[in-house]
Each structure stands twice: as C-alpha cells, then as structure tokens.
Amino acid sequence: MHDTWFKNLSISPLFQGIDEAGLQDILACFQPHVAGFKKGEYICIEGDQQTSIGVLLSGRLNIVRESITGNRQVMAILAPGDIFGEMAAFTDRKRWPASVTAVEVSEIMYIPIERFSVTCAKSCNSHAQLIRNMLQIISKKAMVLNRKVEYLTVKGMREKLCRYFIELYQQKKLPTFEMDMNRNELADFLNVSRPSMSREMGRMRDEGLIDFYRGSVRILLPDELMQYCPEVI
Numbered sequence: 001m002h003d004t005w006f007k008n009l010s011i012s013p014l015f016q017g018i019d020e021a022g023l024q025d026i027l028a029c030f031q032p033h034v035a036g037f038k039k040g041e042y043i044c045i046e047g048d049q050q051t052s053i054g055v056l057l058s059g060r061l062n063i064v065r066e067s068i069t070g071n072r073q074v075m076a077i078l079a080p081g082d083i084f085g086e087m088a089a090f091t092d093r094k095r096w097p098a099s100v101t102a103v104e105v106s107e108i109m110y111i112p113i114e115r116f117s118v119t120c121a122k123s124c125n126s127h128a129q130l131i132r133n134m135l136q137i138i139s140k141k142a143m144v145l146n147r148k149v150e151y152l153t154v155k156g157m158r159e160k161l162c163r164y165f166i167e168l169y170q171q172k173k174l175p176t177f178e179m180d181m182n183r184n185e186l187a188d189f190l191n192v193s194r195p196s197m198s199r200e201m202g203r204m205r206d207e208g209l210i211d212f213y214r215g216s217v218r219i220l221l222p223d224e225l226m227q228y229c230p231e232v233i
Contacts (some may be wrong), residue, residue: 002169003065003107005034005057008080012055014133022126029127034119036107043100043108052110053085059106064099075188077103086137089113111192133137151190154229157200161189165210176218 007020007097009015034057039044043054043061059233060224061078075098088097090113116134164186168177179186187194204210209225211218219225 006074007056007109009109012081012083014015014055014083014105015136016131018126022129025124026126026130029124030111032109032111034109035109037102037105039102039104041102043102043106046099048094048096050085050088050094050113052112052227053083053089055083055109055111056099057107057109060103061106061108062101062103065102066099077166083137086134087141090116092140148152148189148191156228157192157196160206160230161191161197161200161204162225164190165217165219166222166225166229168217169222169225175220175222177218179215179217180214222223 006020010018010020015026018026023230032052032055044050045062056078058080060083061082062074063076063078063084065075069120078100084100085096088095094113109136109209116131151163154163168179169175181189183198184194187197190197201212202209205212209219209221211220
C-alpha cells in the first residue's frame with residue numbers, strides 16, 4: 001500500500017480503530033479501485049447511478065448542488081481521509097445525491113457498496129469494526145441533519161445564534177470554548193447569510209453578551225442569552 005494512502009486512510013473515520021495489518025486485510029477483501037482526477041473534473045454527477053462509496057486519498061473535493069438554472073452551491077469541502085456517498089449508498093434509489101468535483105488534482109479510492117453487506121470469509125475483527133464505523137458515521141450525520149431541522153424552526157438571527165452558543169456552553173461547561181464549525185459552515189447550518197450573521201455577532205459583542213476571537217467564543221451573560229432560547233434546557 002502506498003505510504004501516503006495508508007496515512008490518510010488511517011485518519012479516515014471509516015477506518016478508525018483498524019491497524020495497518022487489518023487495513024490490508026480489508027482492502028484485500030473489499031477489492032476497491034483507485035482513480036485520479038484533474039483539477040475541475042467531475043468525480044460524479046447528481047442523479048447518476050451510485051455503486052460505491054468514495055474515500056479521498058489525496059487532494060481536495062467540493063460537494064455541490066446544481067439547480068436547473070445553473071446556479072451552484074458548495075455544500076462541503078473534503079480533505080484527505082474524508083468519505084462521500086455514504087448517506088445514499090444503502091437506499092433503494094442508489095443515486096448520487098450531489099455532484100462532486102476536484103478542487104485540485106485528487107486521488108479517490110472507491111469501495112463497492114455491496115461489500116459492506118457481505119460476510120467476510122475470514123470473519124475478521126477489522127471487517128466488523130469497519131461496519132461499526134460506517135453505522136456510527138451515518139448515525140452522526142443523521143443527528144446533525146435532525147439538529148439542523150430544529151434550527152430551521154427558530155425565528156430570528158439572534159435567537160438562532162443564542163441557541164447555538166448556549167448549546168455549546170452547556171456541552172463544554174465552560175464560558176469560553178471553540179465553535180465546532182467555522183463561520184461559513186455555521187451560516188450554512190443556521191440557514192442564514194454569513195455577512196448578516198457576522199453583523200449580529202458584532203452587535204451581541206457590543207451589548208456585552210458575548211466576546212469572540214476567530215473560532216473562540218466567550219459567554220459573558222448566559223442568563224441574557226437564555227432569554228432568547230427558553231426552550232433549551
């Protein structure tokens with residue numbers, strides 16, 4: 001196995017808890033294939049038939065949604081070790097839910113979907129760990145989507161931000177913490193524009209409710225923030 005590939009596969013959530021020997025066994029069992037792509041090239045197109053799950057070995061990818069009018073929205077940017085296609089892989093439809101393009105020269109490992117449901121001839125622990133990892137990945141993404149739907153019901157920019165900050169404040173149990181998303185990701189998660197969100201955060205800082213620097217936020221008046229999100233316990 002290429003040393004760089006192993007390094008990036010070992011940090012992938014799909015292969016967590018699997019050592020090099022176990023990874024070698026899995027690759028021998030699953031028989032994935034590797035393909036290279038040039039910058040700007042399409043890896044897959046939304047609606048096309050899907051037969052595999054992709055693991056990015058090197059480079060960077062964009063996951064994009066394209067409207068019939070030609071507008072493109074970047075949904076996510078993938079780095080080495082990230083996977084794509086797992087959410088739709090086990091549905092009856094088996095169609096790529098979004099298009100994927102190469103931001104730069106990239107290599108991708110394709111793992112056939114059917115191999116996940118076939119019992120390993122060796123009944124190895126690594127195969128079982130891989131299945132557990134996949135279930136955990138899908139469960140986490142389902143929880144994120146459920147959380148995002150909840151935020152869609154919250155009206156008002158400040159109410160959305162206060163709910164988000166209070167949730168992190170309660171999770172971390174500290175007044176100062178790192179956000180689990182960058183500004184662009186948070187704006188997308190809250191379904192708001194990045195400039196409007198930044199302006200509202202600035203107003204909240206001016207009012208002495210919070211302070212922030214880059215990805216770090218400090219809650220100064222938690223009780224005041226709670227008034228904007230009384231449903232958060």
